[in-house]
Amino acid sequence: MNKGEETVHKEFTRQVDKSKIPNCKILGVNIAAINMGWLLKYLKTNVNSKSGNRLAGDYICVSNVHTTVTSFEDADYCKIQNSGLMAIPDGGPLSTVGRRRGHLNMSRTTGPNLMGELFEVSVENDYRHYFYGSTEETLKKLYGELEKKYPGIKVIGMYSPPFRPLTVEEDAEIVKRINETKPDFVWVGLGAPKQEKWMFDHQGMINALMIGVGAGFDYFAGNIYRAPEWMQKSNLEWFYRLVQDPRRLFKRYWNTNIKFIWHSMIRGK
Secondary structure, eight states, X not given: OOOSSOOOOOOOOOSSOGGGSOEEEETTEEEEOOOHHHHHHHHHHHEETTTEEXXXXXXXXXXXXXXXXXXXXXXXXXXXXXXXXXXXEOSHHHHHHHHHTTOTTOOOOOHHHHHHHHHHTHHHHTOEEXXXXXXXXXXXXXXXXXXXXXXXXXEEEEEOOOSSOOOHHHHHHHHHHHHHTOOSEEEEESOTTHHHHHHHHTTTTSSSEXXXXXXXXXXXHTSSOOOOHHHHHTTOHHHHHHHHSHHHHHHHHHHHHHHHIIIIIISOO
């Protein structure tokens, strides 16, 4: 959120004990030392129709090599990564480092996989979903695909923000609009680092659990395709994405991957 002035972060008191979430510090970021089974059980326990949403107002960062290296070089962004409920290991190298450091049950927990797992159980758990980000065209396609693949899923709102900073009034209006729909999950697809900054700025303001999922909207809308499962399991999904978009990703991958290997695997940061 850019209001044309310095953003004042709202104080937030979470309803759960964050210290009970196991983590492994990698390049200064507290990466959750978890796996998908642990995460789904945790979310089901704390987000349900009977006891309410104990995670409302908080956020989850979906972290990879790029965001972790960026955090290592940017103290403000590192604070954002560490200020949420947790930063889950979307990037395979993160869970690999975690296991080498003794977290043997830690495994890759990707944003798209988490979305799919929660969509699958949405009807039985009465989950309500709001989508913030991407374009009107992608949101329209996303809605259609979700309705087709997950019959009965409750998509209670979608918003494509303009490609400019929102005014104070516009931001207040969209926060009000989101909260009026009473979502359980607000999926944020703005891309890193923008989505993490947005969630941090709105911590305690949005009455739902925010999860920044990057390209997750495009995957489920059918705009782009994920790597074959064997590549995902072999930590090669980054290569599949590189082949799809080499001009945009080559420099980023070359730069951040080398830094990650040097600092985390060789220096042990």
